[in-house]
Amino acid sequence: MNKIKRYIEANREAWEEAFDYHERAKGREWLENFSSRDYTTFSPFEKDIYSRLDLRGRSVVQAPCNNGREIISLLNLGAEYGSGFDISGKNITFANKLKEVSDSNVDFYRSDVYEIDEKHFGRFDIGIISVGSFNWMPNLKEYLEVYKNLLKEGGELLILEMHPITTVFPYSLQGKQEIIFEESYFNRSPYRSNQSLDYYGGTEYRSRDKYEFQHTMGDIIQTLVELDLQIAEFEEHPEDLGGGHEYLEEGEMIPLSYHLWAKKKSK
Numbered sequence: 001m002n003k004i005k006r007y008i009e010a011n012r013e014a015w016e017e018a019f020d021y022h023e024r025a026k027g028r029e030w031l032e033n034f035s036s037r038d039y040t041t042f043s044p045f046e047k048d049i050y051s052r053l054d055l056r057g058r059s060v061v062q063a064p065c066n067n068g069r070e071i072i073s074l075l076n077l078g079a080e081y082g083s084g085f086d087i088s089g090k091n092i093t094f095a096n097k098l099k100e101v102s103d104s105n106v107d108f109y110r111s112d113v114y115e116i117d118e119k120h121f122g123r124f125d126i127g128i129i130s131v132g133s134f135n136w137m138p139n140l141k142e143y144l145e146v147y148k149n150l151l152k153e154g155g156e157l158l159i160l161e162m163h164p165i166t167t168v169f170p171y172s173l174q175g176k177q178e179i180i181f182e183e184s185y186f187n188r189s190p191y192r193s194n195q196s197l198d199y200y201g202g203t204e205y206r207s208r209d210k211y212e213f214q215h216t217m218g219d220i221i222q223t224l225v226e227l228d229l230q231i232a233e234f235e236e237h238p239e240d241l242g243g244g245h246e247y248l249e250e251g252e253m254i255p256l257s258y259h260l261w262a263k264k265k266s267k
Helices: 003-033 044-050 069-076 089-102 140-150 164-168 218-228
Strands: 059-062 083-086 105-112 123-129 152-162 189-199 203-212 228-237 257-264
Touching: 003 203, 044 152, 059 069, 069 083, 069 089, 069 123, 083 089, 089 105, 089 203, 123 140, 140 152, 164 218, 164 228, 189 257, 218 228, 218 257
Parallel strands: 059 083, 059 123, 083 105, 123 152
Antiparallel strands: 152 257, 189 203, 228 257
């Protein structure tokens, strides 16, 4: 097993472990609420961004899709069909439970995002990359190329993510605190950690080793350019979407999130 595969497998094991915390905190609530066709898990800010998409009658894809809650939320906002891919078997099992209670037109697949079957290529109108996706990807260009392949000609990619500058600051749920610089924005080495925080239940726990990867804003934009994905819209926001940097929201001093809209060219 090469180094990249080891990182991916370690992260898969960490996500299987994290699922148990997430399910205890929110599982029952989601299973109950998704029986309503207009329910979404999006915050008002997220819902505003996603609602700018022309979802009616269109297909959407998300990889990784975590436990399926976001892709089903997009269907409840008007999308016609969805597919989600995730490396965690527990996430996919729960996603299929949400599919059943919501009666959604969606399919879920357990897959490493780098190994998605080519039969899915060119099938989707819209691709979604949501909060907490990029930091788990050891190879940014290969990841974004997967999305390019999944999209139809003229398809759209919407990224709504934590701003990479947030990696510089400590992740905390303790409220207002001193602002310190913890990591380099330009770090190029995998960051190994076994300290984890369930952002739903607020539980801190010692986890299996996991590996995160820093991709700067410049890395992301340049990679989209190299893949010939046309950037149609880019905006930075002061809202904390990851749940661990709310203490930085006061005064709206730095960007904590961003959205970027790119399009695949038609031949």
